[in-house]
Every structure is written in C-alpha cells, then in structure tokens.
C-alpha cells in the first residue's frame with residue numbers, strides 16, 4: 001500500500017523547532033510520508049504543499065502563543081483551494097496564559113480543526129486517532 | 143585534430159557568425175572570424191559562406207569531412223517554443239519555467255492548476271513546439287495532471303509533450319497521450335521543494351535536436367560535420383556555468399543578452415544564504431538560472447519595452463523638452479523598421495535608454511525580493527526567489543550592448559530607484575561591467591561542455607571591462623568581419 005502523505009509545520013512566525021523534528025520522526029516511523037515544512041510556515045505554504053503532495057492531513061503546530069490568530073482561516077482557505085476533504089490537526093501551546101484546555105479545544109474546533117492537542121499529548125494516541133480519521137473519511141468518500 | 147584549430151558557428155536569426163579558434167596553453171584564441179547574413183530558407187548556404195570566409199582555400203561545397211572539427215549552435219527562427227503546464231504557481235509551475243528556460247527554450251504560455259477550454263484553445267492557437275506537463279510530487283497529486291492530460295488528448299495540439307510530473311500518474315498519462323509524441327521523464331519536483339530539472343532539460347534538448355534540426359537544412363550540417371547543434375542560449379548557459387566553476391573571481395556573476403526581440407538574463411551564484419539570518423519562502427532556486435523576457439527588446443519588442451518601462455522613461459526624460467514624445471516617435475520608427483539604426487545623438491540616447499530600461503526590468507524580474515515581517519521576537523527578513531546582491535560582475539552581450547558605445551549611462555540608469563513597496567529587490571549591489579565586444583560568447587559556448595576550463599578562461603580574456611562614461615570603441619558587424 002502506498003503511504004499516506006501528510007504535511008507538517010510550525011505556523012506563523014513561530015520558530016520553536018524541537019517539537020517539529022520530533023513530530024516528523026514520529027509520523028515517519030508510523031508509516032506516513034511526511035512533508036515537513038519546518039518553522040515559520042504561512043497558511044499558503046501549508047496549502048501549496050498539500051496540493052502538490054496530495055496530502056490527506058495537515059499537522060499544524062503553534063508554540064509561541066499566537067496560535068489563535070495564526071490558525072484562523074486555514075480551513076476556509078483549504079476549501080477555497082479545493083482541499084475540501086483534508087484533515088486538519090493542531091497542537092502545541094495554543095494560547096498565552098492558563099486558559100483551560102477544554103476552552104482552547106472548543107475554540108480551535110470551531111475554527112474547523114478536526115482535533116486539537118496540548119503540549120503533553122501522547123503521540124502514539126495521535127497516530128491512532130489519525131489512522132481512524134483517515135479510514136472514516138475514506139469510507140465517507142466511497 | 144584539435145591542434146589544427148576548431149571552428150564554431152552560431153546561426154542567429156539575422157547573422158551567422160563563425161570563428162576559427164586555436165587551442166594553445168590551455169586557451170582558445172581567435173585565428174579568424176566571419177559573419178554573413180543568415181540564409182533562412184536553407185541555413186547551410188550561409189554557413190558555407192561563413193566557412194569560406196574563414197578558410198577560402200578549402201572547397202566547402204564539396205562533400206567530405208571538414209579539415210578541422212566543427213561545432214555549431216542555432217537560434218534561427220526564434221528557437222524552441224514551450225508552453226508549460228504545472229500545478230501550484232509558486233511550485234511546479236515555477237520550476238517548470240526554470241527548467242524550460244535553462245534548456246534554452248522560450249516560454250509562450252504558462253498555466254497552473256486545471257487547463258480550461260480557453261487555455262486549450264490558446265495552446266492550439268500558439269502551437270508551441272513542446273508542451274511541458276507537470277504537477278504533483280512523486281506519490282502526490284495525480285488528479286490535475288491526469289485531467290490535464292485528458293484535456294490535451296482531446297485537443298488539436300500535435301506537438302511534442304514532455305511529461306515531468308508525479309511518477310505515479312505515468313500510466314494514466316501514457317494511456318491518454320500515448321498516440322501523441324509523448325516523452326516521459328523524471329519528475330521535476332519529486333519531493334516537495336526538491337528540484338530535479340536536469341532530466342527535463344536533457345529531454346527538451348533532445349526534442350530540440352529532432353524538431354529544429356530537421357527541415358531547415360541543419361540536418362545536412364549534422365551529417366556532414368558529424369556534430370549536433372546546441373540551441374544558442376544553451377551554449378551560452380554552458381559557458382556561464384563553465385566560467386563560474388573555473389575562473390577565479392567569477393564565482394558570482396550575471397550575463398545579460400539583449401536582442402531585438404528578447405532580453406535573456408543569466409545568473410551564476412548561490413540563490414540563498416542560510417546563514418544570513420533570513421528565512422526563505424518557497425524553493426531554493428538553482429545556482430545557474432536563466433530567464434527570458436519576451437516583452438523587453440531593442441527592436442521587435444521596442445514598443446512593448448517602451449510600454450513596460452513607462453515610469454522609468456518618464457522619470458529619465460523629465461528634464462528634456464519633448465523627450466518622452468520624441469522617444470515615442472523613435473520607438474514607432476523602430477517598430478516600423480526593425481533593422482533601423484540610430485542616425486543622430488538623440489536617437490543614440492534613446493537606444494541607450496531603451497537598453498537601460500530592458501536591463502532594469504529584466505534584472506528586477508530575475509532577482510528575488512526580501513520583505514521585513516514583524517514577529518514576537520522582533521523583525522525577521524523573509525526572502526523569496528534568488529538573491530543577486532553579491533553578484534559582483536556583469537557581462538553585457540549581444541550586438542546592442544556591445545555596440546552601445548558608452549557603458550556609463552546604462553550602469554547609472556540600471557539601478558532602480560527605491561520603490562515605494564516594502565519589498566526590497568535583491569539586485570547586485572556593486573558590480574564591474576564587462577562587454578562582449580569581440581562577440582565570442584556564443585561561439586565559445588559551443589566548446590563549453592567539452593572544454594570547460596579552456597573555453598571559460600578564454601571567454602573572460604576576450605571581455606572588455608567598461609568604466610563609467612567611458613567611450614568604448616564602436617564595434618560594428620563590418621569590423622567584426624574584417625577584424
């Protein structure tokens with residue numbers, strides 16, 4: 001079976017690169033073909049990469065506290081560019097300060113992200129969820 | 143054999159130029175040269191006439207091998223026209239343009255995403271020699287290339303199709319276009335952001351040989367002299383690469399070739415310095431890059447260039463009375479008679495201004511930009527495209543620049559006034575200017591892949607260093623012949 005393509009990157013002007021490297025290694029190990037755009041990635045770059053690579057999911061990271069502004073509108077742009085079916089995950093330190101995670105999660109779900117993760121999420125669990133989500137979406141399309 | 147000399151010929155759209163070179167002490171030197179009008183109906187006639195000038199004692203019309211080895215390039219009939227079809231404009235479509243230009247081709251149209259019916263109609267209308275179809279990384283998007291292949295299959299386009307897209311879509315593309323002249327080559331972006339343009343270049347070169355050589359008599363030259371022609375821009379590109387790789391002091395330079403119809407710009411330098419503290423947006427452009435501007439030229443494209451550079455020309459002619467209107471009528475004269483040469487000082491000045499305008503715009507389009515963006519950590523510089531700031535030498539070639547006389551005006555005028563935009567154009571900051579006054583570049587370019595060191599060293603030696611406002615000896619085609 002050909003591997004599923006996913007795109008990975010740290011959004012906005014965020015240059016926290018350590019987590020990004022870990023995610024790349026982890027998802028590659030789990031059998032995905034990862035296009036890692038690295039740090040300081042704009043929404044357009046995520047979308048361009050997803051189109052060319054025919055990615056099924058985009059993994060957005062935001063660590064520096066401006067996630068809310070940076071991440072808003074990505075879903076709409078994806079739809080605009082013909083990526084109606086793409087799965088969007090977001091994770092990291094998504095907001096500044098100590099907002100309860102449930103609130104943060106609700107905010108990003110509302111923006112159109114399929115799943116939202118905090119900094120201490122279990123990546124093995126994330127992979128499992130992603131595989132499930134891909135299956136469900138596949139079935140939905142068949 | 144090479145000890146007895148080697149002959150290089152460049153068949154241009156107007157002139158066929160030739161020179162006999164001697165190789166000694168690792169340098170080529172010009173032994174004799176010739177120039178004749180290109181005989182468009184049957185190209186070998188002009189070539190034989192030029193050869194006769196070089197070596198009158200030899201009977202060039204007799205069948206038989208040449209007394210010395212011979213190499214040639216051709217840009218007769220405008221070279222090779224390519225339409226490029228890619229996916230994302232900044233990604234595969236942009237890379238496809240770079241690849242086509244670096245194969246020596248001209249680009250007549252470029253389309254991203256899906257080919258609409260009007261795109262197909264435009265392609266049929268333009269009937270390019272080659273349609274370069276790409277899109278998707280290997281294992282990436284298949285939908286667009288497949289749909290586009292289907293659209294091409296049901297079109298009347300019957301030129302060569304070069305496929306350089308997603309390798310997983312090859313079967314579909316072959317099923318759809320197998321009846322056409324289809325060449326399948328490696329993906330020009332196998333992984334996202336990774337360029338692989340060499341195989342496409344080679345395929346286009348191959349098509350050039352087959353398509354261009356046949357018909358205009360070039361096949362006769364190929365058979366007689368047992369050598370394959372190069373597209374002239376590819377010969378120049380090979381030479382640029384040879385110079386950059388071999389000649390100390392020429393590690394970062396650019397070459398501008400200004401013709402009547404187009405302005406070609408070549409650069410040799412690293413596109414991006416990761417240690418500069420600048421972040422790069424998009425792809426790292428190749429070290430050797432060529433772009434062609436079809437709306438910038440000295441004669442056929444004079445009117446288009448005049449339009450494009452309107453702001454610059456208005457500014458330059460601000461102080462002179464009627465300057466702009468007078469130049470307009472000069473440009474009208476050029477359009478009516480594309481072999482017109484300036485007859486007085488004012489017209490010479492208009493030619494120089496036109497050249498400066500072409501240079502300026504070609505440079506700005508070739509070069510990348512840098513933009514300051516504010517972040518939580520303060521300002522960050524974001525670069526797109528190729529950084530030419532450290533280019534420290536510039537070569538002007540082509541009849542117009544070489545014959546322009548004074549370099550100073552062009553040098554002063556080329557630096558664009560800081561634009562109002564926040565984007566900074568990454569233009570050369572400080573460079574020495576050289577002119578190919580001896581018209582040797584395309585000729586030595588024919589030798590560049592076989593003799594990179596020797597041809598590069600010789601090319602540099604034949605260039606004339608220009609200084610500000612210096613009156614250079616005027617070179618004309620006549621002098622070229624009798625030199």
Ligand code: B12
Pocket residue numbers: 013014015016017018019020022023059060061062063064065066089090091092093094095096097117118119120121126517518519
């Ligand atoms: C090292 C560091 C830096 C270094 C970064 C060096 C580098 N090249 O990466 C430097 C000094 C440059 C830096 C700068 C800044 N930093 Co800092 N930095 C840190 C620090 C100490 C560690 C980050 C790290 O590497 N963690 C280890 C990796 C493995 O974890 P991670 O990045 O969180 O990633 C994991 C998870 O989050 C998750 N994940 C991440 N993305 C995604 C996406 C998905 C889809 C999923 C499923 C999971 C997931 O998986 C990853 C792997 O396990 C953190 C504090 C901390 N302990 O986290 C602050 C921290 C991230 N920084 C912070 C700040 C504020 C800044 C600055 C704005 C400070 C400033 N004013 O200068 C700048 C921002 C610069 C910029 N433009 O980005 C804050 C962010 C506050 C917030 N979000 O509320 C933090 C949390 C410190 C704090 N407590 O205040 N920083």
